[in-house]
Amino acid sequence: RRTLILSMAVLALGTRPAMAAPEATAPEPASVTMTGVGLPVFVDGRVRNHIFVELKLHLKAGFAVEQARAKDTVMRDALIREGHRRSFGMADNWNRVDERALAAAVMQITATHLGRGNVVRVEIVRQTPRMRVRTPSAVPAS
Numbered sequence: 001r002r003t004l005i006l007s008m009a010v011l012a013l014g015t016r017p018a019m020a021a022p023e024a025t026a027p028e029p030a031s032v033t034m035t036g037v038g039l040p041v042f043v044d045g046r047v048r049n050h051i052f053v054e055l056k057l058h059l060k061a062g063f064a065v066e067q068a069r070a071k072d073t074v075m076r077d078a079l080i081r082e083g084h085r086r087s088f089g090m091a092d093n094w095n096r097v098d099e100r101a102l103a104a105a106v107m108q109i110t111a112t113h114l115g116r117g118n119v120v121r122v123e124i125v126r127q128t129p130r131m132r133v134r135t136p137s138a139v140p141a142s
Contacts, residue, residue: 041089048128
């Protein structure tokens, strides 16, 4: 009897891990987040607003996240310098950035610092203006 009970217990314990094993799923692509990058919006040589953006860099499969994180400060500095050379602000809304122009600039910067093709896509997660500003075209004429 003891042998029968022990063999049933061993069988029950032996099958439990197979039943509890998680299903195989595709690994999620690696990404790196750049937060709090402040970009000025200037029009006619005057700073009209600052917009703080949060970016998510989607990396190529197999590219080490640690390499991208190691270059975070260098890429952030390059992006801020580019933002002072040309405005990423939209002409009709000083509270938002031009997402396509910003993504293109970030792709160029990451190609320089991480290597071409290692960043697949740039996602602009959040845009937070320092203050809400009304653009002149939105102000009604009196």
